[in-house]
Amino acid sequence: MARYTGSVCKLCRRENEKLFLKGERCFSAKCSFEKRAYAPGDHGRSGSGRGGGERVSDYSKQLRAKQKARRKYGVLERQFRRVFGIALKQPGMTGINLLQMLEARLDNVVFRLGFAENRTQARQMVTHGHFKVNGVPHDIPSMIMKPGDTVEIRENSKSKPLFRDLAEVADKRTCPLWLSRDAKAISGKVLRMPERSEIDGNINEQLIVEFYSR
Numbered sequence: 157m158a159r160y161t162g163s164v165c166k167l168c169r170r171e172n173e174k175l176f177l178k179g180e181r182c183f184s185a186k187c188s189f190e191k192r193a194y195a196p197g198d199h200g201r202s203g204s205g206r207g208g209g210e211r212v213s214d215y216s217k218q219l220r221a222k223q224k225a226r227r228k229y230g231v232l233e234r235q236f237r238r239v240f241g242i243a244l245k246q247p248g249m250t251g252i253n254l255l256q257m258l259e260a261r262l263d264n265v266v267f268r269l270g271f272a273e274n275r276t277q278a279r280q281m282v283t284h285g286h287f288k289v290n291g292v293p294h295d296i297p298s299m300i301m302k303p304g305d306t307v308e309i310r311e312n313s314k315s316k317p318l319f320r321d322l323a324e325v326a327d328k329r330t331c332p333l334w335l336s337r338d339a340k341a342i343s344g345k346v347l348r349m350p351e352r353s354e355i356d357g358n359i360n361e362q363l364i365v366e367f368y369s370r
Contacts, residue, residue: 215370221363228356229258230275235298240368251361256349262289263297265307269337269344270329271322286313301346308343 226236243253258264263279266287272278281287282297288308289299301307313319319342327339334350337343 214366218363218367218370221360222367225255225258225359225361225364228275228359229261229264230279231258231298237368240364244368251365252352254364255352255355255359255361257300259350259355260301260346261297262287262294262299262301262307265301265335265344265346268332269307269335270326270331270339271309271342271344281318286310286316286319303346303348306343306345308341314342 222236226233231239239257240250240254243257244250246253259268263275263282266272266281267275267278272281279297283295285293285295286309287294288310289301290306293310309319309322323340323342326337326342331337331344332350332354334346334348334354336345336347
């Protein structure tokens with residue numbers, strides 16, 4: 157399965173904002189963006205659109221909006237385009253449909269429930285087969301969950317070091333209102349699809365729609 161293997165800190169610097177791809181580290185003084193808040197590369201400090209007064213094209217704005225969303229959810233281009241195609245065919249606003257589908261991915265649901273420090277860790281947990289969906293083991297992080305679907309840790313995974321203190325840790329993390337969580341049992345349920353106000357406000361879905369509508 158294809159995945160990004162480079163430095164995730166460079167992704168934050170390229171988008172000129174924290175994407176919180178490393179969980180707790182992003183809130184500490186160790187965060188690379190705090191030390192170097194400019195794009196990576198030889199021309200990072202003086203790149204266009206970074207305070208130099210240069211005009212940023214509409215295409216550049218659209219591309220950056222799309223790349224930011226892709227990187228936040230850990231989705232590669234081909235998969236992101238496929239999800240957009242599905243969102244385009246659904247009734248309602250395409251941009252909101254897209255964001256709802258990204259939020260409803262199994263790996264993101266595991267992350268939102270507080271069972272992983274970041275989406276990368278959640279993706280790894282899912283691919284290693286630690287979770288069940290509706291009672292059936294699943295190892296596909298891109299699975300789109302629907303209202304009524306449940307996710308829970310497999311019984312034989314509870315004794316592993318990674319999960320021993322997970323219930324206590326998860327209980328301290330915020331769970332969104334569109335999900336319900338039983339931290340002690342390390343399980344959760346999708347109550348409904350998230351509303352736009354419950355999804356990252358720094359993502360401009362309209363620019364993403366414009367990018368793919370060119």
